[in-house]
Amino acid sequence: MITLFRPRAVSRTILLLLFHCLLHGFRDPVLVDIPETLCPDNGSYATNSAYQDNLNELTSSMQENASFSKFFEDSSGNYLNKVYGQYMCLNYVSNSTCRTCIAKGSEDLLKLCPNKTEAVVWEESCQLRISGQEFFGRLTEVNKNQFNPANISDPGKFGLVVNETLSFLAWKAALDSPGTHYATKETYFELGTDMTLYALAQCAKDLTAEDCRKCLQEAIRNVRDCCYFSEGARVLSPSCYLRYELYEFAVPGTTS
Known part of the structure; x- marks a missing residue:
């Protein structure tokens, strides 16, 4: 008689953990790089x-x-x-x-x-x-880049979507009428399937509109150089902040 090997049943908890990792774990940016x-x-x-x-x-x-x-x-x-x-x-x-x-x-x-x-x-x-030196109201262009290790299937097309979205945000945040130098945008596009790009830009409130725009434009150049093929990225500057992802992250009450 041949005895067939029967693997042990996988617990429901393990299955749920695996599902959570597949759903969220690989979509998040490299959070271990924070701080x-x-x-x-x-x-x-x-x-x-x-x-x-x-x-x-x-x-x-x-x-x-x-x-x-x-x-x-x-x-x-x-x-x-x-x-x-x-x-x-x-x-x-x-x-x-x-x-x-x-x-x-x-x-x-x-x-x-x-x-x-x-x-x-x-x-x-x-x-x-x-x-130890006063820097208020002065633009500082020293950037740090972080990106999602998951690469996009069509970086050429995706890069155009990212560049257009971020360029719009640089203009919008710089001219933000409430004076917060803050802007967000959702861009819907197709890349094999329907997708949404979520993006955020913010400058230090003491910057002029022109310096805010300059800071974000430099951040966009960093994205073009390092991250256009990545599903998500953020550029950290002492004077501004830029981020995009394929999931919604700028939700009140969250810090994802």
Whole structure:
């Protein structure tokens, strides 16, 4: 008699986990790259110094303001020990999420850029910047790129859709009448099947319309160079933020 091997039944929980991974896990951007940091070697401060005291006071102030404002800039201290700071939360998140994000950003900035007088940290829904030099209202064009490892089947056609959508957003965010320098767009297109591109652009509120547009245009150039073949990407700049995905991410109350 031949005994047939019968594999053990797969539990319903495992099946549900596998389904969740297939549905969501491979569509998300490279979230392990968050937080992202920029820690230029432009100076350092001593532990327990006046500069560190001013920095701690400033980050505490930013966390308090994040409860009711999604953009804030201030300074602490005087002369050589003066610290300038700025944060920006993505416009679609709640004030509660903004505060939580800035609290984490403050912690990560001090941990990942220890004793640096200049640093930027990007979290999932916010960014935080400190410097010993005033930078308010000035465009800073230093970008970090992140992209979804899943590639699109027709990068040529997809690249045209991405470029057109992001170019529109750069114009719209720069001229945003409420003064938030924020814009989103959904673009419907066909690539073997009906698809939707979701995109978001946001600049620091203290930038002029022209500098906002310049910052986002540079971010779009980065997308063309690194990511046009990817299902999703984001460009992180101290002065602006640009992202696109094939799923809706800018939903109030979420931080995906």
